[in-house]
Amino acid sequence: MAETMENSPREKCGIFGVYGLEDAASTLYNGLFSLQHRGQEGAGIVVSDGQNIRSSKGCGLVSEVFSSRTIKQLKGNIGIGHVRYSTTGDSCIENVxxxxxxxxxxxxxxAHNGNLVNADSLRQMYEESGSIFQTTTDSEVLLHILADPIYRHNQHRIARALAQLRGAFAFLLMRPSCVIAARDPWGYRPLSIGKCGNAWFFASETCALKQTGAQYIRDLKPGEMVIVNDSGLHSEMFVDKQQTNLSQCLFEMIYFARPDSTVFGHNVHNVRSHYGCQLAREHYVEADIVIPVPDSGNSAALGYSRESGIPLDYGFIRNHYVGRTFIMPNSNQRKQSLDMKLSVLPDVVNGKRIIVVDDSIVRGNTARQRIHSLRKAGAKEIHLRIASPPTRFPCFYGIDFATREELIAAGCDIDEVRRFIGADTLGYLSIEGVLSAFKNRNDYCIECFNGKRNVAGTQKRSKSKVECTCTI
Ligand code: SF4
Structure with a gap:
């Protein structure tokens, strides 16, 4: 079940950028704070006043990394920021x-959100020709391509560099007097543009725009880069539109994004609520109450309850102040921390037939522990309903379930998963069900559900003619 760092899928990173805003650092702080759910390992801000670049970064949560004094010292009206969860590269300050x-x-x-599937080969190529990398992240290869004389002297430099990358990326680049935003041609990761007065904003999720007072303007198109400088905002495509098939990440909808965000044009809460309705149609069972696993199971449980007519109740209470379980040094402490994080309400579940709704199962250990807690509290029957299909294949695009061995559904059939977890029944949403929320069903990645390799993993490097006229 979600909510633990060992067992839920993890994605690296949220990014936030501003151009043309006095005291940019405090808005960057608030933007990153709103994106904290996308990464808790580290955070960084870099700002420019048009000439001087100032930065601050560190390991930990946004509120731990930046003091109000630090934010005051980051003077500038242009800036980009990042919250990190590592899926490539070590968890250390150099990689923040x-x-x-x-x-x-x-x-x-x-600042980068996503995972570049050809980063290793690009890195090897540059290292063999003498380049020295300062981090172990995949993101750094873009800077080496940009510094490469082959691209540096090209008037379409940034576009040509971006076109060399394969995989998932939402990038924010900053120069002393401009911000550049880019989204991969397959659209794996979201990136939105906002505006407030004359200032421009960029954010991984629209919730961060809303909470920093910006008005959502639109999403970057897949394969688009946007440059904002003192002459305004300019948009360019860095790949030929014809060759890009969309492959937007369904896990953004299922788990990562905040319910108050609009991702890929859809409100996340509404999509999850639809998944709950669909789950009730596909896996109805007689029961007394429906309970969500908070927070990412909330909207789907509401949908299940509405569709089935079975009342919704709160069987788990979440403690928002428990530390991050993945840094606990031993399994006993992690188990205690998990128990503290979600505590069962015995008065709600005792003697009842319960439908538990969660977003996904990755390794299965946490789901097992939750079911055990519900039994201990006196639940009569426990029916687990998962608002996504079984995750059977690894993700190469920035979600941290890298091997099949980590995925319980990869090696076990559904009844074996059920027995391991200890539920009376187990039902997953079908692939058809998860796609039923969208008009254009082919625009979404389902590789971790069906194992069919996506375009980004198979397509050769782009040789398309770029339309960009940027000379930065
Ligand atoms: S494989 Fe799954 S988690 Fe990875 S990008 Fe595709 S939908 Fe998202």
């Missing part, structure tokens, strides 16, 4: 972004 480098033509900073 934005990455800042001094190139022959000045300073570049980069």
């Amino acid at each position: 972004q934005p990455i800042i480098v001094q190139c022959i033509d000045g300073t570049w900073a980069v």
Whole structure:
């Protein structure tokens, strides 16, 4: 079940950027704070006043990394920020972004959300020709491509560099006097544009725009890069539109994004609520109450309850102040921490037939522990309903379930998963069910459910002619 760092799928990173805003750092802080759910390992901010670049970063939560004094010292009206959860590269301060480098033509900073599937080969190529990398993240390869004389002297430099990358990426780049935003041609990761007065905003999720006072304008198109500088906002496509098939990540909808965000044009709460309705149609069972596993099971449980007519109740209470379980040094402490994180309400579940709704099962250990807690509290029957299909294949695009061995549904059939977890019945939403929320069903990635390799993992490097006219 979600809510634990060992057992839920994890994605790396949230990014946030502003251009043309006095005291940019405090807005960047608030933007990153709103994206904290996308990464808790580290956070960084870099700002520019048009000439001087100032930055601060560290390991931990946004509120731990930046003091109000630090934010005051980050003077500038342009900036980008990042919250990190590592899926490539070690968990250390060097890998906390934005990455800042001094190139022959000045300073570049980069913040990245996603995973580049050809980063290893690009890195090897640059290392063999003498480049020295300062981090172990995949994100840094973009800076090396940009510094490569082959691209540096090309008037379409940034577009040509972006077109070399395969996999999932939402990038924010900063130069002393501009911000550049780019989204991969397959659209795996979300990236939205906002505006407030004359200032431009960029955010991984729209919730961060809303909470920083910006008005949502639109999403970046897959394969688009946007440059904002003192002459305004300019948009360019860095790949030929014709060759891009969409592959938007369904786990953004299922688990990662906040319910108050609009992702890929859909409100996340509404999509999850639809999944709950669909789950009730596909896996109805007689019961006394429906309970969500908070928080990512909330909307789907509501949908299940509405569709089935079975009342919704709160069987788990979440303690928001429990520390991150993945840093607990031993399994006993982690188990205690899990128990503290979600506590069962015996008065609600005792003697009842319960439908438990959660977003996904990855390894299965946490689901097993939750079911055990419900039994201990006196639940008569426990029916687990999962608002996504079984996760049977690893993800290569930035979600942290990297091997099949980590996935319980990869090696076990559904009844074996049920027995391991200890539920009376177990029902997963079908792939058809998860796609039923969307008009254009082919626009979504389902690789971790069906194992069929996506375009980004198979397509050769782009040789398309770029339309970009950027000369930065
Ligand atoms: S494989 Fe799954 S988790 Fe990875 S991008 Fe595709 S839908 Fe998202």
